[in-house]
Amino acid sequence: MPSKSTKTSSADITHMPLVRLQGVGPALEKKFASLNIRFVLDLLFHLPFRYQDRTRVTSIAALQVGSDVVIEGRILGSAIVFGRRRSLLVKIQDQSAVANLRFFHFSAAQKASLAEGKRIRCFGEVRWGRSGVELFHPEYKIIDEQDQFPITSTLTAIYPSTEGLQQNRLRNTIEQALMLLKQSSTLIDYLPAELNQKFSISSLKDALLYIHQPPKNAQLSPLEAGMHPAQQRLAFEELLAHYLCLRRLRDNTQQEKAPELTPNSTLIPALLNRLPFELTKAQQKVFSEVSEDLAVNKPMLRLVQGDVGSGKTIIAILAALQAFENGHQVAVMAPTEILAEQHYLNFTELLADLGIEITFLSGKIKGKKRVEALKLISSGESQIIIGTHALFQDEVQFKKLGLMVIDEQHRFGVHQRLALREKGRSIGESPHQLIMTATPIPRTLMMSAYTDLDCSVIDELPPGRTPVNTVLLAESRRSQVIERIQEACSKGRQAYWVCTLIEESELLQCQAAEVTFDHLQQQLKNIKVSLIHGRMKPKEKSEIMNQFKAGEIQLLVATTVIEVGVDVPDASLMIIENPERLGLAQLHQLRGRVGRGSEKSHCLLLYQKPLSDLSKKRLEIMRSSNDGFYIAQKDMEIRGPGEVLGTRQTGLMEHKIANLGRDSHLLDDVKAWGESLRDQHSNNIDPLIDRWLSVNQQYGNV
Secondary structure, eight states: OOOSOOSOSOOOOTTOBGGGSTTOOHHHHHHHHTTTOOBHHHHHTOOOSEEEOOSSBOOGGGOOTTOEEEEEEEEEEEEEEOSSSOEEEEEEEOSSOEEEEEESSOOHHHHHHSOTTOEEEEEEEEEEETTEEEEESOEEEEEOTTOOOOOOSBOEEEOOOOTTOOHHHHHHHHHHHHHHHHHOSOOOOOSOHHHHHHTTOOOHHHHHHHHHSOBTTOOHHHHHTTOSHHHHHHHHHHHHHHHHHHHHHHHHHHHSOOOOOOOOSSHHHHHHHHSSSOOOHHHHHHHHHHHHHHTSSSOOEEEEEEOTTSOHHHHHHHHHHHHHTTTOEEEEEOSSHHHHHHHHHHHHHHTTTSOOOEEEEOTTOOHHHHHHHHHHHHHTOOOEEEESGGGGSTTOOOSSEEEEEEESGGGSOHHHHHHHHHHHGGGTSOOEEEEEESSOOOHHHHHHTTTTSEEEEEOOOOTTOOOOEEEEEEGGGHHHHHHHHHHHHHTTOEEEEEOOOTTOOHHHHHHHHHHHHHHHHHHOTTSOEEEEOTTSOHHHHHHHHHHHHTTSOSEEEEOGGGSSSOOOTTEEEEEEESGGGSOHHHHHHHHTTSOOSSSOOEEEEEEOSSOOHHHHHHHHHHHHOOOHHHHHHHHHHHHOHHHHHTTTTTSTTOOSSOOTTTSGGGHHHHHHHHHHHHHHOGGGHHHHHHHHHTTTGGGGGO
């Protein structure tokens, strides 16, 4: 039990540094900082992920293998024993039976302290060992005969930790913070009283105390599932803080000025007339929404969602034309070189002969070409600039940026997107932002992560697109798959073979693709097989993709570099090797590379045995559905929102307590109460956001 005194006489814990607590010096402070714990208040919000019941002593005769228990007895003796590993074996006895404590790491002083006749209380997991019932490396305390050492009265919390920060030290420090919380009147509750009643727990303070120190009669299952009213009370408050932060950011953005890019009746109708297809009703509706936003002098913040192949690129091209006709530049940013090149080809082809200068810029463009491109951009001679993350480097200066198109926004880091937006402010106005994603975002995430954006959905595929038939095949059937490729290619079809690796580095993934390429070349001597991966030079990749599009290459072996943006209508067969190693959203993106023509298309998922139950479940979802929104929802339920969005980069999504999969049922109420607070308790908004998001607010400007 920690000492009740701390290095502070004040009970104001709101901004109290950790070093004011006993035992916290610079070294421990650094370890806590690695867990984003810098103040006493952070300790209180560092919640347990499970609990141990140490509130009762179990008799040795009643021990069950696999259970965590507290036992108490007298030491009968200890000895160093030798087997495969040297260990210290300590025999203890209570009134019912004898058990053994085994230590593989011990010192002479420790052995001496565990002397015969001493009384000991210990906690650990019961195992069956060479000498019967054993506890391996239990936590223990030697109890003085006169000391009636009390058994703990609450469940024992187990916390997320880091290297060198043991649970005992973590618990000791948090217990000091809890004692200060009990004495403190400075932890203000920013939720209205009627909202606290909704969670049947009277205050934030009571919720925190309960979660850290549940009474011994508390039910473990709701606590460990995160569904106890005290935990739900905190999850609600955190989601509310996120909602209010994003709403405030939207309000701030609406105060800024943006260029009025009014529709012109010349170029857009001309482009629509020469297209080889008609826009779907969904595309027409979405462009109408984008066009109206561009015509207003407030910055557009619109997210366009569309499943793979739904036709988002034409929306971006039409928006770019509207900006061009108003004398403004457009920046189109894509996460990979291949996707950026695909956009460049599409824009160049569709906008040919319209007098628009289009420039491509990526990190691999060097020397004179780069100098020339930068000059075209800064002078304003280039009106549409397409590229990768190279667009937000300091040397890139725009003359009059009016519109940013960001494709697959979640693949970019927060600071990168912010840097590009700042470039547009050089003319005293904020550029409009059109954000596109082919990763369908479940309603849960739209309500939480994208509250600051307007959302448009292209919920209709162009005519002629056929659903892709997905088949699961074990690696042992590889030879049959190769025969399937031979058959398809002999009929004039084309195919992809995608290679993946666990925790892949780009280099290792490319090596794996090269090995597969060599093998397939030997097996399929009468068809043209080629290889593409991320470490090739841009020119080389472009040549291979152009040959594949022209039908000169029949089988393309690739890494996941082809995930987005590649459009080859004659490709009707895709093999994805080791699909169990990818997320569902990424698998769906890859599968979307086929099924782009009228020919029936197939996707073969070539998995490695044995598959875990979770992998079976995931691949079965892929097999059973072509609906990107359904797949995205399932992906979030299985992997969590952070992985689906690449959230380590999105900043605002890093929840301390809330879990969007588990807590989605709270979101409608979060929105309703968020608006209520904005109307009736506006003074509470800033401190509530600061409590939960002080570190992350900088990201909100994106």
